[in-house]
Amino acid sequence: MRLIHLFAxxxxxxxxxPLSAQAAWxxxxxxxxxxxxxxxxxxxxxxxxxxxxxxxxxxxxxKKFTTQEITQLMNSKTMPPADLRxxxxxxxxxxxxxK
Numbered sequence: 726m727r728l729i730h731l732f733a734x735x736x737x738x739x740x741x742x743p744l745s746a747q748a749a750w751x752x753x754x755x756x757x758x759x760x761x762x763x764x765x766x767x768x769x770x771x772x773x774x775x776x777x778x779x780x781x782x783x784x785x786x787x788k789k790f791t792t793q794e795i796t797q798l799m800n801s802k803t804m805p806p807a808d809l810r811x812x813x814x815x816x817x818x819x820x821x822x823x824k
Contacts, residue, residue, distance in 0.1 A: 749792050750783075754799045758783055781820035789816045 750758075759779055766775035786795055790813070797805045798813055805813075 750787065751792065751796050751799065754795060755783055755787075758786075758799065778820055782817040785816050785819060786813065 759776075762779035762782060763772065763775045766778055769775075770778075786798070790798070794809060797809060804810075
């Protein structure tokens, strides 16, 4: 898959999240992430592929980010720091979606 398509999947994740050891997701945050992610990704691919990609992204965030960082990414009232958003996009980029 071309890099631009990968960023097309990953960008909505960070933009909709207004999102290292096995961090715990804050209460309800993972479900909210999945709902927003699948909704955004389903505009580009079928819902099954969207769910696979979003599940991979959620797993990556859980493994690579602290609970505090996930809370910052999920805060819809303030924009997360640019370096945190960039790091999240780069980490989620490992998720390969098969069409």
